[in-house]
Amino acid sequence: MRDECNECGGKGYEVLSTEKCPECKGSGKIKSVNLMDLSQNDVKNFLNEGSVCSKCGGSGEIEVRKQCPACSGKGASYRCDVCDKPIAGPIDGKEACIACGKIEIVHVLDNSCNQDELEVGKMYLAKVNNHADFGVFVDLNSNLRGLIHSSNLNIKLEEKAPVIVQVKEIRRDGKMDLIPRVIKDYQTVEVEKSISIRRSTELGSFTGKLVKIEGEVIQVKQTAGPTIFTISDEDGLISCAAFESAGTRAFPEIDADMIITATGEVTSRGDRLQLEVRSMKHLIGEKEVAVKKRIDDAIDQRAEPSDIEFLVESEILEKLRPAMRKVAKEIKRAIIRSKPILLRHHADADGMTAAVAIEKAILPMIREVNGPDAEYHYYKRAPSKAPFYELPDVTKDISFALEDAARHGQKLPLVVMVDNGSTEEDVPAMRQAQVYGIDMVVVDHHHPDEIVDQYLLGHVNPAHVGGDFGMTAGMLATEVARMINPDVTDVIKHLPAIAAVGDRSEAPEAEVYKQLVADRYSLQDLKEMALALDFEAYWLKFASGRGIVDDLMDLGDHKRHNDIVKLLCEQANAMISEQLDACMPNVKSEDLPNTAVLNVLDVENYAHKFTFPAPGKTSGEVHDLMCKKLEGRPVITIGYGPDFAVIRSKGVLMNIPQMVRELHEEIVGAGVNGGGHLVVGSIKFVEGMRTEVLSKLVEKIGSVGVE
Missing domain, CATH: 3.90.1640.30 (inorganic pyrophosphatase (n-terminal core))
Known part of the structure; x- marks a missing residue:
């Protein structure tokens, strides 16, 4: 197998430097020329432009070159088609090492191949297609069909059976004459079409042409017709369509996350390009690692975040x-x-x-x-x-x-x-x-x-x-x-x-x-938007509410934003007022040892259930009213139900997550869990242990410091 030398790019030499051309002294043109040796057109061009220096090609400079040590000036490296070991070059026409050269090699044509990849005298694996009076037609791949003439048939061939054939002749009209061969020991070597790898951003220049790509399979989708593979390379995504038969999975061995190479024709589908796949293979070993690293490095660079200045200094x-x-x-x-x-x-x-x-x-x-x-x-x-x-x-x-x-x-x-x-x-x-x-x-x-x-x-x-x-x-x-x-x-x-x-x-x-x-927005505007969002979140439950949420945040029509926020705030405030009218007479307050005022409310029995505001919001609204009433003093408000408690505080140096952990360890059988912020949070517990949990919680709150 011949690979272009990576060191010299297939040139066979390295350019050490450039120097002034000794023939034209850097002018790029020859000052004297024998006009008798020139044609009429050449004379005209010479008189108009002067003669181009043949040594430097008109550049005025020549390259100082050194033979590429990696490929010894060949511009390519060779590997054995059988064992993949490096070799100096083809031996007796075979690209195989000495040991493998003794084994008969049978080539298997990839579906991307056409007659350009066939060589007279070489052997190929084929499949019998059908019989005719004058011979047997065999398929070398999905694109190539050849004839074993009846005069060359010395074995019986069944339809669909594999057969090894040797190319006897490729005529000018493209028809092939093949000879069947019976070989006991042989090694198969896959043959792919030798074409350059193209990246997703290059495909627009190759519409209607055959290209090869490498990348990672992102998605495989089976349609009623072809199988659609989405492939990611360094620059973007490539949609690849492969057809086996209607609704049948093409290349079933290829799945998501695999690194592959695919060959096919670039076609246009509306405003997007698509690769009509002829062949697709899972890359393995060093090639897989190299392609994956190349893609990962490119994506890593594209994914770099923007260097922004924050909206505020912080x-x-x-x-x-x-x-x-x-x-x-x-x-x-x-x-x-x-x-x-x-x-x-x-x-x-x-x-x-x-x-x-x-x-x-x-x-x-x-x-x-x-x-x-x-x-x-x-x-x-x-x-x-x-x-x-x-x-x-x-x-x-x-x-x-x-x-x-x-x-x-x-x-x-x-x-x-x-x-x-x-x-x-x-x-x-x-x-x-x-x-x-x-x-x-x-x-x-x-x-x-x-x-x-x-x-x-x-x-x-x-x-x-x-x-x-x-x-x-x-x-x-x-x-x-x-x-x-x-x-x-x-x-x-x-x-x-x-x-x-x-x-x-x-x-x-x-x-x-x-x-x-x-x-753009007053403090009151911001408060109303926040309230409208909380109100709508309650009714949305587990839905995202993209359209109405955009309107509440003023991300669409501004008039509609004003109208919906005003309406929702009116409804929310009415429901909050109704809830507080029921709750406030049932709030119980007491002074704690740390001088904080504790307010407790049984939201299960003294608040409207299954409506806005929910227990957490209700406890927050009660807390706000008590803070106004007790301005200047540290305040804690607890809204509790059968198996939960919501905590709001102001001016109290609590650590609610730590308290929850301590309660979990100290009260066996209460099943305490929960958390939140340091001074705002909630806890859950088993209903039968409510009294013990709340008593211990109040004891802990009364022992912490206050501002």
Whole structure:
């Protein structure tokens, strides 16, 4: 097998330097010439332009060359067709080493081959097609058919049976004369058409021509007609169609994630190019490793995040920049590889703004890579009711992902979690996802547990660099989105302000984000958008609500935005007022040893159920009223039910995740779990142990410091 020398590119020499041509002294032309030796046209050209120097070709320079040591000046390296060992060159017409040259070689033609690859005298493996009065027709591949004339038939040949034939003659009209050969010991050598590898960005220049590509199989989809393979190379995706018969899987040995080489004709299908495949092979060994590395390196470079300046000056953001770049790069890499994105977020204003910021950044890129309708196949956004990745969430996600993989040949998704994913409560779901090889990244501001990092490709959390929950997920995700796609900055730059108001952030960055959009939105506007998002999230349940959520965030028609926000706030405030009218007379207050005021409410018995606001929101509204009433004092509010408690606090130095861990260990049989932020969170427990858990919780709250 002949390979072009990698060192010299097939030239057989290396260029050491250039120097002035000694013949023309660098002019590129010969000053004197014998006109008697020139034709009339040559004389005319010479008189007009002068004669070109034959030594330098008119360049005025010559190359100082050195024979290529890698190929000894041959411009190529040879390997034995049988054992693949390096050899000096063909021996007796065979590209085989001395040992293998003693074995008869039978060539197997790839479907990309035509008569150009045939050589008279060589032997080929064929299949009997049909019998005729004057001989037997055999197929050397799907494109080549030859005749074994009856005068050369000395053995009986059955239809569809394999037969070794030797090429006796290839006539001018293209017809072949073949001789059957019976050989006991032989070695088969596959023959491919020798054509250059083309990249996806080059195919437009080769429409109607035969090309070869190398890449990774991203997707295999069987249609009622051909099998469609999506191949990724260094520059992009190539759609490849292979036809066996209607609805029959072509190249069944080729599957997703394989590194392959394919040969076929470039055709135009509407506004997209397609490769009509003649042959496709799974690459293995060193070739597979080299191609995969080449593609990975190119994709890695294309996935580099943009170097942006953050919308606000923040020491926390600067410290988080490496982690944010890592998450942004993983998301971009998934898009380039046509890996579906599943965006999971907490169902509140902060989680929704965080998710939509990333959504607006990635959808144009997904459409660019996979086509105008790609967002319906390669992207999904789904809210989580709890501020963590619950088992019902991951069960649905795995189920849908496996169905898509089986039905459409898609890769399993990259799960992007925002405003959840940092706590130990996420681990059970993460472990299930890991079993199926589902990758995950997290952008969150809940107090993190180190255990989750072993399940993540990237994790952005302000607590990792000395920050706290005041840096909301909406702020973090907006900056990550700008790293992915800076062009969306003007579209999403108001989302951090909505998140800051919705999550009641007191971080210094929150005020700057609000001032950044103060010319468009007043503080009241931001509060109303946050309330409308929380209200709509309650009714959306597990639906993404893309259209109406865009309107609530003012990402579409501005008049419709104003109208829907006004209407939803009117409805939400009426329901909150009704809920508070029922709740407030039933709030019980007491002073704790640390001077904080504790307010408790049984939301199971003294609040409307199965309507807005939910227990968590109800507890928050009660807490706000008590803080106004007790202004200047540290305040804790607990809204509890049969098996849960929601905690809100102000001016109290609590660590709710730590308290939850302590309660779990100290109260045997209570099944305590939960978490959240340091001073805002929730816990769950078994109903029969409610009294013990709440008593112990109040005891712990009363022992912590206050501001």
